[in-house]
Amino acid sequence: MIRLALRVHRADAELVLAELLELAPSGVEERELPGDVVEYAVYGAPGELPALPDLQAVAGNALVEITTEEIADDWHERWKAFHRPVAIPAVRPGGPGLRVRPPWEPPLDDGMEDLVIDPGRAFGTGAHDTTRLCLELLLGIEPGGPVADIGCGSGVLGIAAARLGFGPVFGLDHEQESVDATRQNAAVNGVEMDSLRFDLLLDGTAPAAPTVLANLVRPLLLAVARTGFRDGLVPETLIASGLLAHEADEIADAFSTAMGLREARRVHGGEWAALLLVR
Secondary structure, three states: OEEEEEEEEHHHHHHHHHHHHHHOOOOOEEEEEOOOEEEEEEEEOOOOOOOHHHHHHHHHHHEEEEEEEEOOOOHHHHHHHHOOOEEEOOOOOOOOOEEEEOOOOOOOOOOOEEEEOOOOOOOOOOOOHHHHHHHHHHHOOOOOOOEEEEOOOOOHHHHHHHHHOOOOEEEEEOOHHHHHHHHHHHHHOOOOEEEEEOOOOOOOOEOOOOEEEEEOOHHHHHHHHHHOEHHHOOOOEEEEEEEEHHHHHHHHHHHHHHHOOEEEEEEEEOOEEEEEEEO
């Protein structure tokens, strides 16, 4: 097994991560390093990893360092230690909390909604701050009505919405692997969630719903605000994440100007922020 790591300055990390996920849609490992540096790593057998020239193009002038190393053959077992259950406590009085766990971790009988997400299939397991913040905001709103999960990845947000009582729920993602993973994870969790392949930058205005979950990076969120949704639909509620904290004001202003959505709540985790925007 090979570990391929790309190190960039924090200021360039957002752009590099967005481009790297194009080459490695199954997700990346992220670590904070000294000197305001972020390391992104992907794993695979020889021949399965992105080519080094592609990685050079992704990083461009932001390149700090690209390294590869061989790791032990039992990595597929040791790798599991990096994926632990994530618990998000209840937000609304009397409402449920959420636990997102990989399939090898047992369920707990503690009253939380239990979600099983395979971390090896697509980006988004609940562990990253951007996903966790989305789930926290989702827990804070009254469930009911259709939901669109824009950039669904593993489907964790849409699946959580379905388990909380929203519906129907559908997901969009530009990667077919994510579309397939969403469908399979939905089946494992016993919920109905359709998903389809859709590129926010190439396929025009996206279909939407009264509640939209958008865990994207800044350029994609700005594109959504600029192009709007199909048939001119303005969501009643939009949860926007994937943002560095200093980007939140810009995104809130963009959706306010374009759609008249106002910021109702903002939450932070590490370097990241998420917004609850309402009509």
